[in-house]
Amino acid sequence: MELHHPIGIFDAGIGSYAIVERVRLRFPSQDIVYFADRASFPYGTKTPKQLLQSVRVATDFLESQGCAAVILASNAPSIVVLDELRALAGVPVIGVFPPVREALDKSSTKQVAILGVKSMVNSAAMQAYVDQHKSKPDLVVLSNASSLVDLVENFDFLNHPERTQQTVTAFIDQLLATHPSLDVMTMSSTHLPWLKSFFEIAAPQISFLDPADSILTQLEPYISDGSGITSCLATATAQLSLDAFNQALGSLGTCLTAKLVETPLPRA
Numbered sequence: 683m684e685l686h687h688p689i690g691i692f693d694a695g696i697g698s699y700a701i702v703e704r705v706r707l708r709f710p711s712q713d714i715v716y717f718a719d720r721a722s723f724p725y726g727t728k729t730p731k732q733l734l735q736s737v738r739v740a741t742d743f744l745e746s747q748g749c750a751a752v753i754l755a756s757n758a759p760s761i762v763v764l765d766e767l768r769a770l771a772g773v774p775v776i777g778v779f780p781p782v783r784e785a786l787d788k789s790s791t792k793q794v795a796i797l798g799v800k801s802m803v804n805s806a807a808m809q810a811y812v813d814q815h816k817s818k819p820d821l822v823v824l825s826n827a828s829s830l831v832d833l834v835e836n837f838d839f840l841n842h843p844e845r846t847q848q849t850v851t852a853f854i855d856q857l858l859a860t861h862p863s864l865d866v867m868t869m870s871s872t873h874l875p876w877l878k879s880f881f882e883i884a885a886p887q888i889s890f891l892d893p894a895d896s897i898l899t900q901l902e903p904y905i906s907d908g909s910g911i912t913s914c915l916a917t918a919t920a921q922l923s924l925d926a927f928n929q930a931l932g933s934l935g936t937c938l939t940a941k942l943v944e945t946p947l948p949r950a
Contacts, residue, residue, distance in 0.1 A: 685713040686908035689901065690744030690752040690773075692717035694725045694736070695835045695922070696930055697873030698755035701778075701894055702912060705753075708898050713908035715747050716938070718927060721917035721945045723835055725758045726799025726828040726871075733801065734763040738770055743946040745773045747913075751904035753897060754778065757870045758802035761811055776900045780808075780870035781893050782815040782822060788889055789866040792820045795857060797827040798870040823861050827874065829853065834873040837926065839880070840933045850877055851884040858885065868893060916940040 691702050695718055702716045722736040737759045744752050751774040754760055754767070760777030768775050785794040802808050803824035812822045830853060833839050839846045858864060868891045869875050881890045914931070918924040924942045931938050 685715065685748060685911055685913060687750040687904075687906040688713040688715045688748060688908070688911075688913070689904060690715045690717060690741075690747065690749035691755050692719055692740045692744060692752070693754070693756040693872055694718075694723040695720050695873070696837075696927065697831070697834060697871060697876070698753075699931070699934065699936070700872060700875050701753060701755040701897065704894055704898060705901065706910075706912065709901075709905050711907045711910045712905055713910070714912045715744055715749055716912055716914045717744055718914070718916040718940060720835075720922040720927060721919055723922060724799065724828065724831065725756055726801050726831060728801055730762050730801075730805070733759045734766055737763065737767055739946050741767060741771045741773070741775060743943075745771070749773060750906065751776065751901065753901070755872045755894075757872065757893060758799045761802050762805050762807050774904060776897060778872060778893050778897060779811070780868050781891050781895070782812055782868070785866045785868050785891055786816060786820050786822070788891070791863040791865050793823070793861060793863045793865065794821070795823040795825050795861065795864050795867040796870050797825050797830070797867055797874055799828045799831055800826045802870070821861070821863075823857070823864065825857055827853070827871065830877060831871050831873045834876045835922070837930045837933070839876055840930060843880075846877070847880050847883060850880040854881065854884040854888075865889065866891065912938060914938040914940040915943050917943060917945050
């Protein structure tokens with residue numbers, strides 16, 4: 683069945699499915715193209731140039747699928763290369779950003795942590811973003827959580843929950859040992875909300891924020907009435923297979939089955 687002005691949603695793996703669910707719940711008749719570009723995983727270790735290349739190829743691909751707008755469902759490229767991507771893209775692109783100000787407003791101690799992938803938390807763009815949203819003497823700790831993202835993308839959080847809990851607890855304990863006054867943390871990779879229950883067990887005294895909340899409002903101008911279809915497409919590698927991805931979708935209780943697409947080529 684042909685899709686009617688679909689919304690494209692993508693990142694480098696299963697993390698962005700959480701955004702698909704949020705869009706589906708809010709706009710049930712909207713058609714969606716969900717693109718899991720697992721051949722580009724992980725975003726967290728890429729340079730800004732590599733990030734831009736990966737997300738531009740994915741955005742061009744979704745434009746070729748007839749998407750009216752695209753959600754770049756990953757904090758790292760949204761922070762680091764979104765402006766450049768928008769200048770190159772032929773469709774509107776909506777990014778996902780760490781809710782720094784919301785975290786500080788919620789915090790009693792005014793000490794918060796942003797959990798994200800390495801390429802984001804180590805970037806000058808991220809530090810500039812934090813500086814725009816904090817006040818003195820607020821403390822915003824940028825924490826590299828790439829190891830936790832791997833727990834989602836390799837599906838350990840589904841297949842090995844006890845091991846996942848141990849890893850998450852050790853990560854949070856180490857962070858709190860260095861910064862004991864932290865009371866709010868943002869899950870600033872779209873993979874990390876899948877670990878929210880593990881975070882809450884590790885540190886029930888901490889509030890964990892999802893950065894996806896602002897996307898739905900930004901998306902409203904591009905919403906149209908379709909048939910409520912979600913088309914699921916994915917790239918794959920020998921290590922990140924299509925079969926494993928589809929098994930994970932089933933474990934999450936979805937009725938989606940991803941179709942394999944060849945890694946799209948960059949636009950000239």
